[in-house]
Amino acid sequence: MPTQVESDVQTSEDAFRTEVRQFLATNFPDELKGTGNMMAGLDGPTDENPVQKKWREAVGGRGWGTPTWPKEYGGGGLTKGQARIIEHEFAKVGAYNPIGGMGVMMFGPTLLEYGDERQKLEHIPPICRGEIRWCQGYSEPNAGSDLANLQTFAVDKGDHYLINGQKTWTSGGQWADKCFAIVRTDRSDKHKGISFMLIDMDAPGVEVRPITMISGTSPFCETFFTDVKVPKENLVGKEGQGWTIGKRLLQHERTNISGGGRLAGMMGQSLGDIAKKYCETGGDGALVNKVLRDKIADLEIRWNSFLLTARRAVEESKAQGGVSEISSVLKKVGTKLAQDRSELLIEIRGFQGLGWEGDEFGDDELEDVRGWLFGKAATIYGGSTEVQNNIIAKRVLGMLDHQ
Amino acid sequence: MAVLSEEQEMLRNMARDWATKESPVSEFRKVRAAGQPQAYNADAYAAMAEMGWVGIIIPEAHGGSDFGFSSAGLVVEELGKTLTASPLVATTIAASAILLGGSDAQKAKWLPRLASGETVATLAIDEGAHCDPSAIETSVSGGKLTGKKAFVHEAHGASLFVVAAKDGLYLVEKGDGVSLTTRKLTDQRSHADIQFAGAAAEKLEGGGDSLLGDVLDRARVLSAAEMLGMAQAVFDTTLDYLKQRVQFNQVLATFQALQHRMADLFADLTQMRSAVEAGLQAVDSGFGVARAATIAKAEANRVLHAISNQGIQLHGGIGMTDEFNVGFYLKRARVLEASWGSSSYLRDRFARLSGY
Numbered sequence: 238m239p240t241q242v243e244s245d246v247q248t249s250e251d252a253f254r255t256e257v258r259q260f261l262a263t264n265f266p267d268e269l270k271g272t273g274n275m276m277a278g279l280d281g282p283t284d285e286n287p288v289q290k291k292w293r294e295a296v297g298g299r300g301w302g303t304p305t306w307p308k309e310y311g312g313g314g315l316t317k318g319q320a321r322i323i324e325h326e327f328a329k330v331g332a333y334n335p336i337g338g339m340g341v342m343m344f345g346p347t348l349l350e351y352g353d354e355r356q357k358l359e360h361i362p363p364i365c366r367g368e369i370r371w372c373q374g375y376s377e378p379n380a381g382s383d384l385a386n387l388q389t390f391a392v393d394k395g396d397h398y399l400i401n402g403q404k405t406w407t408s409g410g411q412w413a414d415k416c417f418a419i420v421r422t423d424r425s426d427k428h429k430g431i432s433f434m435l436i437d438m439d440a441p442g443v444e445v446r447p448i449t450m451i452s453g454t455s456p457f458c459e460t461f462f463t464d465v466k467v468p469k470e471n472l473v474g475k476e477g478q479g480w481t482i483g484k485r486l487l488q489h490e491r492t493n494i495s496g497g498g499r500l501a502g503m504m505g506q507s508l509g510d511i512a513k514k515y516c517e518t519g520g521d522g523a524l525v526n527k528v529l530r531d532k533i534a535d536l537e538i539r540w541n542s543f544l545l546t547a548r549r550a551v552e553e554s555k556a557q558g559g560v561s562e563i564s565s566v567l568k569k570v571g572t573k574l575a576q577d578r579s580e581l582l583i584e585i586r587g588f589q590g591l592g593w594e595g596d597e598f599g600d601d602e603l604e605d606v607r608g609w610l611f612g613k614a615a616t617i618y619g620g621s622t623e624v625q626n627n628i629i630a631k632r633v634l635g636m637l638d639h640q
Numbered sequence: 641m642a643v644l645s646e647e648q649e650m651l652r653n654m655a656r657d658w659a660t661k662e663s664p665v666s667e668f669r670k671v672r673a674a675g676q677p678q679a680y681n682a683d684a685y686a687a688m689a690e691m692g693w694v695g696i697i698i699p700e701a702h703g704g705s706d707f708g709f710s711s712a713g714l715v716v717e718e719l720g721k722t723l724t725a726s727p728l729v730a731t732t733i734a735a736s737a738i739l740l741g742g743s744d745a746q747k748a749k750w751l752p753r754l755a756s757g758e759t760v761a762t763l764a765i766d767e768g769a770h771c772d773p774s775a776i777e778t779s780v781s782g783g784k785l786t787g788k789k790a791f792v793h794e795a796h797g798a799s800l801f802v803v804a805a806k807d808g809l810y811l812v813e814k815g816d817g818v819s820l821t822t823r824k825l826t827d828q829r830s831h832a833d834i835q836f837a838g839a840a841a842e843k844l845e846g847g848g849d850s851l852l853g854d855v856l857d858r859a860r861v862l863s864a865a866e867m868l869g870m871a872q873a874v875f876d877t878t879l880d881y882l883k884q885r886v887q888f889n890q891v892l893a894t895f896q897a898l899q900h901r902m903a904d905l906f907a908d909l910t911q912m913r914s915a916v917e918a919g920l921q922a923v924d925s926g927f928g929v930a931r932a933a934t935i936a937k938a939e940a941n942r943v944l945h946a947i948s949n950q951g952i953q954l955h956g957g958i959g960m961t962d963e964f965n966v967g968f969y970l971k972r973a974r975v976l977e978a979s980w981g982s983s984s985y986l987r988d989r990f991a992r993l994s995g996y
């Protein structure tokens with residue numbers, strides 16, 4: 238017998254499910270079925286067509302792209318349960334969430350926590366509507382894993398800061414409207430001298446130079462700041478609080494990179510099914526190449542336990558609140574699995590899985606090759622695997638340098 | 641490193657010198673930028689032939705130096721270090737097929753031309769995207785060969801093909817009945833599918849039943865030598881980088897996690913070198929070739945795979961850029977890993993050769 242409270246929840250969830258279905262029936266156009274969200278991709282925007290725009294506005298208008306964010310800032314104001322219903326119902330009809338990008342994944346949640354009222358009212362609603370594209374100004378040529386070594390400097394000029402320096406590997410910098418950046422306001426203390434600021438990418442003195450990647454695309458840039466004026470109201474938190482805020486944002490980034498959902502999407506079709514198309518099978522449907530078969534099974538078993546871990550992390554973080562301490566494990570394991578999968582896909586397809594361009598290759602085959610190359614970055618950005626290992630060893634396991 | 645004879649040492653030093661001075665990776669960038677399907681610099685290949693490198697395995701009577709595979713491997717390794725694009729490996733392997741299976745007349749006709757660089761030759765064996773010499777459908781009747789070959793290396797520059805048909809290997813010249821479809825792979829080198837439609841073919845009658853297998857083993861060891869050079873180059877570049885890149889106020893090389901990673905890769909590379917050198921020597925001695933070649937290529941696949949991935953990882957963001965060379969090695973590595981036997985194919989073959 239369900240309790241009264243449980244059955245109330247059940248009824249309200251059913252009602253909400255009906256509402257979502259109705260919304261989809263009215264607003265989601267068939268022609269967008271199975272297509273992707275352009276803001277979520279790192280490979281840059283294609284121009285939004287009117288149909289896509291309408292869909293974005295429909296979802297953004299209700300705040301359903303950011304369902305759990307507070308209503309007063311343009312979010313959906315919904316519970317996690319309702320958010321899951323949206324996710325399921327969207328997936329069922331092949332509808333994508335048109336609201337995405339770094340604003341949703343990392344910056345929004347951080348600003349909600351650390352921003353002042355005026356900042357939240359200014360910046361969160363356009364993120365919920367998918368109108369503003371954010372980029373991340375963290376890394377510098379000499380501040381990668383050692384991020385706190387950053388040297389880009391902001392001088393206090395009374396009502397504004399004047400910023401000089403260079404960021405690098407800025408994903409989507411050439412397409413972004415704004416940049417959340419950590420910069421130095423004090424040279425005397427490595428960590429406490431860092432502040433978190435919001436910079437307009439079209440402000441005078443901001444220059445971006447795209448960098449070509451091994452996958453052939455140019456999704457990231459070098460970003461140069463020369464005497465860039467940043468109004469004081471674009472300082473998030475207090476001066477010197479940037480390291481704390483910036484690290485919080487990185488936790489959101491990590492969770493997003495490894496979030497079961499995103500990687501589950503990447504995994505898509507079972508490797509075994511793909512292998513059956515490219516490799517010989519016996520009468521019983523088993524792959525003849527037993528070594529390859531073994532490798533595929535090994536990967537898929539590990540993949541399954543990753544999904545289970547991701548689910549457990551979500552449940553635990555719900556119970557405890559905040560980002561789970563397993564996030565480093567998820568980041569390291571999930572990105573490695575995705576890389577292993579790409580490699581195995583190449584072995585399954587042979588030369589057909591190594592195409593660079595040409596009509597003799599399927600779109601999926603070519604995309605997977607670029608994905609294989611781009612995917613090499615996943616163990617580098619968002620805190621490299623080695624950095625995650627350090628976090629696990631030191632913070633989780635207490636294996637400190639001097640004991 | 642194997643103990644080298646005086647000639648071998650000279651040869652290796654000469655190749656190293658030439659590759660570093662005349663054919664650094666920037667030369668490969670030029671080849672890529674030129675975008676020609678042939679994908680190598682013809683002048684550079686002419687220079688290589690001039691220095692006698694194409695004739696290393698060819699007998700003196702046919703215009704070569706008869707130094708053998710171990711010596712050819714030394715040169716190929718040095719060229720692999722700088723990703724030199726050339727049909728040297730393809731032509732050498734094709735020459736070995738003619739040496740093993742050709743008549744005196746065929747040898748006299750083709751070997752001098754291959755050694756001089758006048759003719760580029762290559763193997764056309766597999767008909768699908770995987771190495772599978774047991775699945776050949778190509779057939780010959782009345783001296784005309786018909787069939788489809790897939791992903792043939794150096795197909796654009798070649799004017800002579802060593803083609804596998806159901807009943808053996810044949811020589812086919814580029815011309816009537818031979819048409820190419822370019823297949824552009826990640827390594828930006830020359831690959832093509834080839835349709836043979838009643839192309840004039842001349843059988844390699846010698847070499848016995850094992851001819852195709854013997855030729856493939858030679859392809860395996862020579863490819864493994866190229867891979868050895870590549871692995872060594874990525875390893876060296878990465879080690880240098882770790883010794884100079886500073887994060888957390890210290891060079892990355894001082895972090896024990898990275899020291900151990902490099903120590904592991906060094907051990908792997910050491911194993912790979914032994915396996916590759918032994919494979920080359922087995923071909924020269926004629927003993928235990930199949931087994932040694934399988935081990936050589938399997939180890940080359942395993943170790944280059946690991947080193948090419950770590951080369952990117954340990955360089956961090958820079959490793960992901962096209963401006964930096966490591967990505968080129970990664971992209972060539974996977975193509976060579978798939979050539980003449982992927983690691984799963986080779987493990988299976990090893991088990992079969994070992995009787996289990």
Ligand SMILES: Cc1cc2nc3c(=O)[nH]c(=O)nc-3n(C[C@H](O)[C@H](O)[C@H](O)COP(=O)(O)OP(=O)(O)OC[C@H]3O[C@@H](n4cnc5c(N)ncnc54)[C@H](O)[C@@H]3O)c2cc1C
Nearest residue numbers: 373375376381382406407408614618621623953954956957
């Ligand atoms: C595709 C891509 C997109 C990116 N997007 C952004 C972006 O939008 N914004 C942004 O600010 N940055 C971005 N980055 C940068 C990314 O965060 C950095 O590349 C990353 O922090 C690593 O820094 P690094 O490249 O300087 O490598 P380094 O820090 O120099 O590291 C080199 C190698 O050493 C290892 N290493 C470093 N320190 C240690 C240690 N203490 N112990 C053991 N090993 C160690 C690293 O793990 C790595 O393998 C992006 C990077 C890539 C590749």
